[in-house]
Amino acid sequence: MRKPRFTDWLFLALALVIGAAAVFVALRPTPGADHSAHRPVVTADLAPAAHSDGLSEAESGYRFERITTPAVRGPEVPVAFRILGPDGRPVTRFLDNQTKQMHFFAVRDDMNVFQHVHPALDGDTWHTSLALTDGGAYRMFAEFVPLDTKDPRHPVVLGVPFTVPGDTTFVPVPAPAGETVTATGYRVARVDATARISPLRAQLIRFALRGPDGALITAVDPHLGANGHLTGFHTMLLSATHLHPAQPLGARLVNGELTFHAVFSDRGEYRLFLEFSHGGRVHTAAITVAVN
Missing domain, CATH: 2.60.40.10 (Immunoglobulins)
Known part of the structure; x- marks a missing residue:
């Protein structure tokens, strides 16, 4: 039986490298693929709904359509908007979520301003007002539960930014406290x-x-x-x-x-x-x- 030559070892090493590369390509995550199986698991009734965080004006087929956006200061600055459904039409009926069809929030980016109100529906448009006594960059959120949802504990949350011009008294976010x-x-x-x-x-x-x-x-x-x-x-x-x-x-x-x-x-x-x-x-x- 002949001893392995240098070229034999070389070909063997090359084969191992090619095989390892093939395994890497096969196991590498594909962009856009669902990797939920690799995420930490939480109980189903408490798991956060995907992307339901208000960072987008559109989610799960629903879209926030601005009608009247706050642009001035005042104790009762009007806000009006529509929620468009998957068919592009305004949606005017949602499940009650903590007794309300619609929860609406506004926060300033320094967290020093927080508002939680409940818009009223007039036709196909939701109306409310905000107390905005200081300028700055804000974000408003509409939270609702669609009638056909399979998970009523996880509302859809849509969010859009807005800016109130003028002087702003910036307040640093307080550190974590007890x-x-x-x-x-x-x-x-x-x-x-x-x-x-x-x-x-x-x-x-x-x-x-x-x-x-x-x-x-x-x-x-x-x-x-x-x-x-x-x-x-x-x-x-x-x-x-x-x-x-x-x-x-x-x-x-x-x-x-x-x-x-x-x-x-x-x-x-x-x-x-x-x-x-x-x-x-x-x-x-x-x-x-x-x-x-």
Whole structure:
């Protein structure tokens, strides 16, 4: 039996290289392909709907059509828009989502301005107004649940930017913190402030509520058909994240805790806006959290 020659080893090495290259090409992700099988898995009822983050004016066949865009300052700046469906026609009926067909948000890019309103339908056009007392770059979001959706827990969120001209008092986004105070004197603390929040993972966000007198709040009034409403916005991307109440409506708040299901799509800092009703009025608490 002859010994392998140098050329034999050379051809063998060349064959191995070609084979490895073929395997690499076969396994390499194809642009535009669905790679969901390789993503972290979260429970189906909490998984974020694909692209439902308000970073686009069109998604899932629906499109945001501007009619009247805010362009001035004022206490009641009008806004009007249509939602066009897959057939290009205005859509005027959606499923109720926390008692409303349409939720509408506006945030400034420094997160110092937040508005949550509920437009009224007139014909085929949705109308509302915003209190815009300062200039700057803003983004507005329309959130709705289509009648034919297969997943009513995940609304469609469309977003478009707009600019209010004039001087702007820029306010840096507050760093992540464990506690904040509302303009009405309520203290809101994250119970699990030291817990790590990871992207694309179902988890709970827990808040402890105290009144202006320092006493724990044991019960809240219904607000939008729930104990509270929580929305998050990525401080760099300006993407929107809807968080679902974990407690049933009317449940007693043990240790003053109000709890929400959360799934964050991206790493980074989020500004959370918690709305709850107590003492006959709605209070809004803003707090920054880090997702990493």
